[in-house]
Amino acid sequence: MEKIIYSILSVKRNPEKLNALLVGMKGISGSDLCAVSFDEITAVVSDINRTNLIADRSNAIEYAGVIENLAQQFTVLPMRYGSIMESTGSIIKMLERNYHEFQQNLQKVENKREFGLKIFCDSEKLQAELRAKSETHTTTPAKHAPEIKNSVYRDWVNKKLKEHRLEELLLTYVDSVIVKITGYLDRLNAVNKFKKMATATNIIDAVFLLDKERKDALIQAVEILQNQYPGLNFVLTGPWPPYNFVEINIK
Amino acid sequence: MSENKILFNTGSLDELSEEIGKLTNNEESKLKLGPDNADSGLAKLVLTLVELIRKLIEKQAMRRVDGGSLTEDEIERLGETLMKLELKMEELKKHFNLNDRDLNINLGPLGDLM
Numbered sequence: 001m002e003k004i005i006y007s008i009l010s011v012k013r014n015p016e017k018l019n020a021l022l023v024g025m026k027g028i029s030g031s032d033l034c035a036v037s038f039d040e041i042t043a044v045v046s047d048i049n050r051t052n053l054i055a056d057r058s059n060a061i062e063y064a065g066v067i068e069n070l071a072q073q074f075t076v077l078p079m080r081y082g083s084i085m086e087s088t089g090s091i092i093k094m095l096e097r098n099y100h101e102f103q104q105n106l107q108k109v110e111n112k113r114e115f116g117l118k119i120f121c122d123s124e125k126l127q128a129e130l131r132a133k134s135e136t137h138t139t140t141p142a143k144h145a146p147e148i149k150n151s152v153y154r155d156w157v158n159k160k161l162k163e164h165r166l167e168e169l170l171l172t173y174v175d176s177v178i179v180k181i182t183g184y185l186d187r188l189n190a191v192n193k194f195k196k197m198a199t200a201t202n203i204i205d206a207v208f209l210l211d212k213e214r215k216d217a218l219i220q221a222v223e224i225l226q227n228q229y230p231g232l233n234f235v236l237t238g239p240w241p242p243y244n245f246v247e248i249n250i251k
Numbered sequence: 252m253s254e255n256k257i258l259f260n261t262g263s264l265d266e267l268s269e270e271i272g273k274l275t276n277n278e279e280s281k282l283k284l285g286p287d288n289a290d291s292g293l294a295k296l297v298l299t300l301v302e303l304i305r306k307l308i309e310k311q312a313m314r315r316v317d318g319g320s321l322t323e324d325e326i327e328r329l330g331e332t333l334m335k336l337e338l339k340m341e342e343l344k345k346h347f348n349l350n351d352r353d354l355n356i357n358l359g360p361l362g363d364l365m
Binding site: 003161168 | 253256257258259260262263266267270277281309310313314317321326327328329330331358
């Protein structure tokens, strides 16, 4: 029977704790969960029929639920949805082949959790504010500036140039917010990843990895930042398993 | 996402819900290729790539105009070329019954292509 892998974890100290936890949990479609180990590294798996596995919302939620429950009690490396292997034997071989990478990644995320920060804005309002600010700072053109042709093509370039400059202003603004955020995060020893302008309204989409005990300090820092940027909407979520901070190319 | 996963939020969660909605229901941005629609599916894929390249060229051109390294004649020629390219793209989109949203593939966690 094929097996779907939910997470990789280390249970060197208390394998009984994991077994007790797995008894009370169910995998996709109510399947039983079990542990497959090689030395100190364990994979949490359940039986699956590959042909029946649909990548739908309910299966994905069940899959994520197992990882979430495990992460509440152990340091885990979440596997990507749909990680299926033919048998218990092939999983053991995979654990053996990737043993050091798993160990290294588990050390990296030990006692840490992931948090997400999304910053939203009213796109039109922010653009209008930035435009107004830039117009205030624009100096008068030089006396000997080259004469600008008046044509339909030049008008088109001017229109595009305006849009380009606004985009640049927006990116500079987003960068300044990121600098402010990283200033606070450095104090919490957080590892962070930022994505700028994910959509027109989601100007920053960030994930942080930090000690789980520092959750309250992070919330406090976000509260301070929100007060500094009343025009933006900060949404902090977590704690999550370290989905964005595990880097393994499984052999 | 369960309610208790939101640790801080002062505004409305509409934007977040909208974004989650897009991720879970991104049918529009999927490339639908099948025996019955091979032409339009392929046109969508090709035009998406052409549009991406066109936008990159346009962006780079605007950087150069803004940098002041081009003469007025060069800007004029650039404007003519890029404007004609834009119009041609509009024609092609119309021909294949596609709009701007159709030409923006959702790359999952990486966001939208354009």
